[in-house]
Amino acid sequence: MDKIIINGGKSLEGNIRVSGAKNAVLPILAGSLLTTTTTRLLDVPNLADVGVISSVLKELGAEIEVKPGELDITVPNLIQTEAPYEYVRKMRASFLVMGPLLARAGEARISLPGGCAIGTRPIDLHLKGFAALGAEIKFGSGYIEAKAKQLKGAKIYLDFPSVGATENIMMAAVLAKGTTTIENAAEEPEIVDLANFLNSMGAKIKGAGTKVIRIDGVEALGGCTHAVIPDRIEAGTYLVAAAITKGNLLVENIIEDHLKPVVAKLIETGVELREENTGIRVYCDHRVKGIDIKTLPYPGFPTDMQAQLMALTTIAEGTSIITETVFENRFMHVNELKRMGARIKIEGRTAIVQGVRRLTGAQVKATDLRAGAAMILAGLAAEGETEVSNIFHIDRGYENLIEKLQGIGAGIRRVEECVLV
Numbered sequence: 360m361d362k363i364i365i366n367g368g369k370s371l372e373g374n375i376r377v378s379g380a381k382n383a384v385l386p387i388l389a390g391s392l393l394t395t396t397t398t399r400l401l402d403v404p405n406l407a408d409v410g411v412i413s414s415v416l417k418e419l420g421a422e423i424e425v426k427p428g429e430l431d432i433t434v435p436n437l438i439q440t441e442a443p444y445e446y447v448r449k450m451r452a453s454f455l456v457m458g459p460l461l462a463r464a465g466e467a468r469i470s471l472p473g474g475c476a477i478g479t480r481p482i483d484l485h486l487k488g489f490a491a492l493g494a495e496i497k498f499g500s501g502y503i504e505a506k507a508k509q510l511k512g513a514k515i516y517l518d519f520p521s522v523g524a525t526e527n528i529m530m531a532a533v534l535a536k537g538t539t540t541i542e543n544a545a546e547e548p549e550i551v552d553l554a555n556f557l558n559s560m561g562a563k564i565k566g567a568g569t570k571v572i573r574i575d576g577v578e579a580l581g582g583c584t585h586a587v588i589p590d591r592i593e594a595g596t597y598l599v600a601a602a603i604t605k606g607n608l609l610v611e612n613i614i615e616d617h618l619k620p621v622v623a624k625l626i627e628t629g630v631e632l633r634e635e636n637t638g639i640r641v642y643c644d645h646r647v648k649g650i651d652i653k654t655l656p657y658p659g660f661p662t663d664m665q666a667q668l669m670a671l672t673t674i675a676e677g678t679s680i681i682t683e684t685v686f687e688n689r690f691m692h693v694n695e696l697k698r699m700g701a702r703i704k705i706e707g708r709t710a711i712v713q714g715v716r717r718l719t720g721a722q723v724k725a726t727d728l729r730a731g732a733a734m735i736l737a738g739l740a741a742e743g744e745t746e747v748s749n750i751f752h753i754d755r756g757y758e759n760l761i762e763k764l765q766g767i768g769a770g771i772r773r774v775e776e777c778v779l780v
């Protein structure tokens with residue numbers, strides 16, 4: 360297994376370009392199962408997770424042509440309707456094929472996704488939605504089976520605005536008979552991107568990006584060409600990279616609207632941010648100030664940026680209070696940051712961060728994707744050498760991370776980890 364070595368303490372300067380969004384491309388790839396004609400996706404990031412969902416689609420009958428940044432997906436026939444444990448275990452988003460399979464084939468059998476490092480992550484809201492659309496749901500041998508001869512439109516209220524449930528139900532409903540409304544729907548930009556993709560295929564979805572989504576079922580969908588939105592979490596991570604290293608960085612290929620909650624918090628820390636023609640410039644030449652953060656569904660502060668902002672607050676002046684409300688166990692990075700000299704106390708769902716003047720390099724591990732990003736950020740700021748292991752988590756969501764950071768002056772490299780036998 361590889362690890363990442365960082366020689367910290369260098370200010371990052373120059374331009375860095377954000378790739379297509381992982382959390383947009385995964386549901387969109389699942390959505391390509393809804394038609395027999397080719398869908399062409401542009402701005403597709405080269406990520407481990409994209410590889411996993413592509414493998415799932417191929418198992419189901421997809422033919423996929425890969426070009427740099429581009430995928431052509433055609434599913435002339437579904438050769439099976441089962442997504443096995445080996446894929447769903449690797450990546451929970453594999454569960455997003457359930458909605459499209461139900462809509463197209465009238466059946467799906469998907470391995471029940473287990474919990475993961477950040478929480479138990481149940482899928483009850485997805486299943487309630489499918490049941491409301493008329494599917495019969497059964498559990499057995501670690502799998503969930505859903506069947507429906509013809510899904511029928513329904514009014515669905517989500518107890519919590521789950522991103523995945525909104526996406527899965529939306530994809531099931533596009534070919535249902537009649538109208539579906541999803542109330543208390545998730546409003547994340549990735550929901551809007553998926554709805555735009557489905558509408559380009561001929562779906563009739565209105566209201567994506569608001570709390571109420573209305574889907575008028577259609578007979579069939581066709582192919583389309585769709586460019587994936589830029590990754591707001593990757594962008595946010597690089598904005599923090601500039602702040603934490605007292606750098607001067609232009610982060611390019613950004614949709615500024617999607618970054619408002621992150622930008623607002625960075626401004627509170629005292630970092631300078633300026634909109635330019637091609638992106639957002641971040642500039643910082645002093646110690647940042649402590650801030651309070653509470654994660655919330657969009658347009659609130661994203662849970663996927665909590666670990667990275669915590670890394671920044673570890674070297675801020677004063678105390679920061681960080682509250683995680685979306686996932687019940689998303690503080691795994693705290694112990695790793697403490698190995699680098701951070702002073703953090705956890706009280707329930709809140710982390711109290713007492714800023715220190717500097718972090719020092721240490722051997723740490725990525726406990727999940729964004730925790731891994733936080734360790735990279737801490738390593739960039741720290742004095743001396745930091746070694747990050749378990750970096751397969753980071754490979755899930757950051758395209759060309761090492762090359763991109765080297766391009767702006769970071770002392771970072773990837774090495775093969777020696778295995779002692």
Ligand SMILES: CC(=O)N[C@H]1[C@@H](OP(=O)(O)OP(=O)(O)OC[C@H]2O[C@@H](n3ccc(=O)[nH]c3=O)[C@H](O)[C@@H]2O)O[C@H](CO)[C@@H](O)[C@@H]1O
Pocket residue numbers: 381382383385452478479480481482483484485486519520521522523524545549662663685686687
């Ligand atoms: C591939 C992808 O897009 N992943 C994102 C997606 O994950 P994901 O779609 O899994 O996140 P959800 O919005 O569904 O989950 C949010 C909360 O709702 C709970 N819940 C969810 C579904 C359900 O049926 N029952 C239930 O209780 C979850 O356990 C969690 O506590 O949104 C999260 C919240 O913004 C992000 O952190 C993830 O990066």
Ligand SMILES: C=C(OP(=O)(O)O)C(=O)O
Pocket residue numbers: 382451452663728729756
């Ligand atoms: C939690 C994340 O992803 P996933 O839902 O795929 O685990 C993430 O992108 O931070």
